[in-house]
Amino acid sequence: MDNKVTMENQEGRRLTYAMVGGGKGSFIGPIHRMAIRMDDLADLVDGCYSHVDDWHALIERCRGKIDFLAVCTPNDSHYAIAKAALEAGMDVMCEKPLSMSLAEATELEAIARRRRRILGIPFTYSGFPMVKLARDLVARGELGKIDKIVLEYLQGSFRKIDFSKPLDKRNAWKMDPRKSGPSCVVADIGVHGFHLIEHVTGLKVGSVLADLSSFAPGNRLDDDASILLRLSGGAKASFVVSKVATGEENGVRLRVYGDKASLFWNQEANNYLSVKHPFGTEQIYKRNAPYVAAISETSARLSRIPAGHHEGFIEAFANIYREFCAAVRDRKAHDFPGPREGVRTMRFVEAVLRSNKNGNRWEKI
Amino acid sequence: MDNKVTMENQEGRRLTYAMVGGGKGSFIGPIHRMAIRMDDLADLVDGCYSHVDDWHALIERCRGKIDFLAVCTPNDSHYAIAKAALEAGMDVMCEKPLSMSLAEATELEAIARRRRRILGIPFTYSGFPMVKLARDLVARGELGKIDKIVLEYLQGSFRKIDFSKPLDKRNAWKMDPRKSGPSCVVADIGVHGFHLIEHVTGLKVGSVLADLSSFAPGNRLDDDASILLRLSGGAKASFVVSKVATGEENGVRLRVYGDKASLFWNQEANNYLSVKHPFGTEQIYKRNAPYVAAISETSARLSRIPAGHHEGFIEAFANIYREFCAAVRDRKAHDFPGPREGVRTMRFVEAVLRSNKNGNRWEKI
Amino acid sequence: MDNKVTMENQEGRRLTYAMVGGGKGSFIGPIHRMAIRMDDLADLVDGCYSHVDDWHALIERCRGKIDFLAVCTPNDSHYAIAKAALEAGMDVMCEKPLSMSLAEATELEAIARRRRRILGIPFTYSGFPMVKLARDLVARGELGKIDKIVLEYLQGSFRKIDFSKPLDKRNAWKMDPRKSGPSCVVADIGVHGFHLIEHVTGLKVGSVLADLSSFAPGNRLDDDASILLRLSGGAKASFVVSKVATGEENGVRLRVYGDKASLFWNQEANNYLSVKHPFGTEQIYKRNAPYVAAISETSARLSRIPAGHHEGFIEAFANIYREFCAAVRDRKAHDFPGPREGVRTMRFVEAVLRSNKNGNRWEKI
């Protein structure tokens, strides 16, 4: 009767999950929980939310009892928790970046493959229905051969910090190399942008040239980057990503230019997608309008309510979880970012860091 | 630990509810369920979704066992179901319009009062955080004395119908006076607009002058209306509402002009609110930005995620339910539309119909 | 060689003109002059700019020597000056409203016809290229049968006045019935809106129902109006016009809904026109893009520079003058508002005033 998504595991029980992290003051933990609840995908049965170090005990406790573990901790523990959970036979949804290093990401990918476990990474922007439409328009050849991509991911969050006082917990770990890893802005949000480019265009980034900066007072890690990318097929991309773009909230804006048409998607107006041709009017697609379904079954399927009634960030997040839980249920691939994307994004992070260190020269990824 | 809203009834149990209507093909039923789940407000324990006529049995079954009943049926059964549920001691969330007539609405209000039951009506637009901010800006005197209101509620849904074929179920009942009542567009979405005006401005509509039309082929009810309103304090409003505004999806756009400032809210860009003063820059407020909380505690409290990460229609709906469930739990008033608003909107509908019938003259509401 | 418009009169001389009004502090006088100069249409050879009362002498002086007179004075002298100029054998471009009363407008129309003189009225908004495109789309049947029109013309100019001090000259005459006539906002800018509706839709307004207000302190004339209109073919319009819409600059926004498509034009983004169909993407037309010329020769002809390089208010004004000067040169009709539009707009003003006086009932125009 209901249009909710029914998710049961192979034994016919409703899916269950536990969570590490996501306690008081967490941004992302509640989003995981709301997203899962909205579509009634799974029941939260255990967790160590604010006492993250208790994760070993949690995994022991949950062994054989839950379907998946959601990892919402700072970067430095992703690898160890995900590894332990996979090896305990759990599927895992692990926050980005997947790990502190490419080596760790590669190892997690191998473990997941060996153990036949599902590993998901919530690159949220690929969950927006209009991003799926963008991807499917490209795949149908609507844009022709893609030549140029322009991507911005601009936040001003580090401008809201009063640096004369001790940093609050969330900002503190993001600027701390021990917690955040060798990169701040590139590992934290740059990976979203990188994934978005590859997801929408279907092209592979071959090399990068990056110029990193640390503009926030006392910040030892990158908080701003300008990155050039060369992609398969000869396409080029220009990508700026920042946490010091004063006054920006979450400015993810993607432009893709092919030789037949172009597209523009702005996360802060996510229910729309603009497509432009050389000799016709600009066309504004609206989420879940009837003509969308004819082009992108996925875009329609991942929409809940009609055009004009907007869906937002939590819904996009839930779309990632829908596909992930379907994989948990079916034990086969679905449309969500997994270990391959986790490895590629870590390749990207390391290539960016090398390029910056080596005088902004091109580095293969 | 969690930032979810914990809702328990007076006996310390989680809230439970049942639903009438909202089965296959329903627009609004799934929204009720998703909204409730997103914030983990209550558990759905019973329902007659597609076999609406079984509501008597449902109420009998649930008597004493559920906290509230969600009524998602066509207009003609709202009154009877709500009445029976209230008299069975249940709280009720009943879709708009509350009833087919003012008399019925008045009776429901009386029953709810006498039985001390909570009766909610999801006038969704009043659940958007930026509408709460608008209301609170007005209440603080930011706009000064309000003189003029311009409201549009423009849909093009009736232009998407192929009238050469039998109507689908949803459109059929909306155009059928026996199911829809004496009004279509005014009762269906005009009541949202009326409520939005009174909710944001705090003014009371005193009289209306309305010109109704039926532009859709074969439609015997109103599908387009131009309505003038006179409000307390001498303010005037111009309101257009339509289901034949070709190409519009859900165009709710509110402008309020005071003698000190004005505001503009567009549902299709609901995370923003524009405020204009005679001698300063236009100011764009963003949902859940730090400066919003300083003005409107409610706007901040009814937001889940930071500015730049958009919330949409389901979240606004969930906000109505949050406040409703808090009332169910606390047995006292909270910030959601109830019987008073139900009665006023039905007064509005009847006054509009009288005005149109009487040569578009002014009618008191 | 040049793409400038070459304008010569029947004797092969460049056109010449004189101006009454438009002196220091004038808004509209300089616009007339800039518009004429931009396209090199005519030479200004005489004028009484700040000493408006010298117009009799000016007309005597210029008799037989100029091609046309531009009348940029307050409303109360339009009739007398235009009449004298027409009778002196001059063509006339007269600011709106054409006169203080319908009777005067009718008389001017008759004089112009009898004397075979060209009389133009700068209803500027009809000079915008995207308005021409809108008109031509409607004329081609792109929208189908038009059912509903929603028009706003919202200014906040009267909110910028400090009423504790003497009014400046421009505001003073607009609020003074002796200078402004029996209406302020309707005669001053309402006529623009009325003309825009008839120009774009090709329909004729048959009757009006109006509710006028005077919100500005001490204002004896209307500064705000809500007007309902019934048009030929059964279409209806809702029109709000105001000078007390705090914070608005010059908010002319037109929506036209047909049974096949709709259009939206916003003067404050005048280089674009949005067209929406029930089952396709929203389409954004851009001024002077190649596909525009294929639909509207006029829209392309009245554009000077390519899409992406915006034209504005002065250019639209110049378009009115281009067509007017072509008529002066050719002694035949061109595409600009003339006596017929002057008379119709005065009919509208008088019908609005009657409706408001008679308890907001319908009045024929």
Add this chain to the structure above:
Amino acid sequence: MDNKVTMENQEGRRLTYAMVGGGKGSFIGPIHRMAIRMDDLADLVDGCYSHVDDWHALIERCRGKIDFLAVCTPNDSHYAIAKAALEAGMDVMCEKPLSMSLAEATELEAIARRRRRILGIPFTYSGFPMVKLARDLVARGELGKIDKIVLEYLQGSFRKIDFSKPLDKRNAWKMDPRKSGPSCVVADIGVHGFHLIEHVTGLKVGSVLADLSSFAPGNRLDDDASILLRLSGGAKASFVVSKVATGEENGVRLRVYGDKASLFWNQEANNYLSVKHPFGTEQIYKRNAPYVAAISETSARLSRIPAGHHEGFIEAFANIYREFCAAVRDRKAHDFPGPREGVRTMRFVEAVLRSNKNGNRWEKI
């Protein structure tokens, strides 16, 4: 009486000018002429419009008789014509790029200085009133220390070409190294972007890293570029410029991020400027609103009509000419781009070409 700008030369005569280029099919020639006429700055008294090679004779003819020469030819003749005109004692307005090489630009600067001639270059975007406001906001310290600049200049003009046919004249010379010089897109529109950055921020670009592409079929010159810039004070810029950005018209969009605030200007909505602070609402400034004058006298002075009545590209062009003609009249500096800007933009072009040739490494400019 008039608000037109009165321009006379040192002998008390109205300014006069001649033009080379700007004949049939020219984009920019008519804009020069319309801009000059709109503000009544000077009279066009001679020219070789379509027979550009006749410029020697023209200069001879006009020697001592005109105040300035407007050079609207393809790039390859800028240097020779400007040089001859300066040496003939004329002031010169020369289209961008000033020359084919830095050496030529440097020589022109020296000649102008030695001969005490005025040399102007119409970097149009610096003539928009809201760009002047942007510059003045930065100069007042409103943005604090500038860290990051993001600039796009995106056109899709080369996507409108049918490469299976012979190119039309305008596109042909832009892709021909003999006519266009060693660069196409960077020299043609990249210089506008470079100038805009330095004009608004007051910072100096120290070095560039550029990656050029030729995506249009058969194009031997650059038609797309991604450029990183390092500026004085430690600021960094990311700049993308293209003629193959399919569907873009003239997408000049500037974002400047300081440690206190940021600004955003979009040429295709040129009458607005957005300013964002970390803890306040986004503020939209509107051209010629009263509060603009209080911040930027220049922005107000270079506006002709009130906020809400838009000005566009021709008006911005006219602003460059206003200042240039004032310099011609006064024989002293005014607010327009001259030889210094011409030299700097050519330095930029050459550094970009070197960087691209040298494996995209940093090059000093």
